[in-house]
Amino acid sequence: MQRYVIYRRVSTEEQGKSGLGLAAQDRDIQLYLEGYSEAPYEVVGEFTEVRTGSDDKRPELAIALELAKRTGAELLVSKIDRLSRRVSFIAALLEDPKVQLRVASMPSADKFQLHIYAALAEQEREFISLRTKAALAEAKKRGVVLGGLRDKTNKRNAALQAKALEGAKTVEGIVRPLREAGKTLRQVAEELNRAGVPTARGGRWQASQIKRVLERLDAA
Structure with missing residues (x-):
């Protein structure tokens, strides 16, 4: 057993x-x-x-x-x-x-595949951290003051937006080809779930989340 x-x-x-x-x-x-x-x-x-x-x-x-x-x-x-x-x-x-x-x-x-996945995930987290810092620096150049209570909120929001965009980019290579092939939002979500690709929070994909991913990518 x-x-x-x-x-x-x-x-x-x-x-x-x-x-x-x-x-x-x-x-x-x-x-x-x-x-x-x-x-x-x-x-x-x-x-x-x-x-x-x-x-x-x-x-x-x-x-x-x-x-x-x-x-x-x-x-x-x-x-x-x-x-x-x-x-x-x-x-x-x-x-x-x-x-x-x-x-x-x-x-x-197997163990080898898990090792490779862990290494790639660590590199991706490091890269996302760098991109988030770059996004904050760019926001500061545009005149967004990042100090004080209100500005801390702005900083947090900018960081969240940057992180959300990076999350969207990690699945862009799957989402866009499926949409170009005529798949519906629901079908794209099903394909991601079937492939074992989790959302940023570790959950399962829904059509509404695929829509937000595409909107973030189009606005970037």
């Missing part, structure tokens, strides 16, 4: 209390168990942690890993970045012969 130890992580105490982020992770994990796992299966433990992705001190993860090694279970997470946002941390887990890792949103990925 296939065994699993489930691990979830959210970044803030507020998310932990409200359930924001956990529902999406639960959904992806359940989809994997129902659609991809060997049957029957057993969940031998479930752990949830409230820590940032850059903090590698994870007491709940340590317990989850110990249980997985002891029982021979696979450590099941919804996305690779729920383990860590540091590729070095993920690489160390992947290289541990006693750790069997399974990512729900990438059900067929």
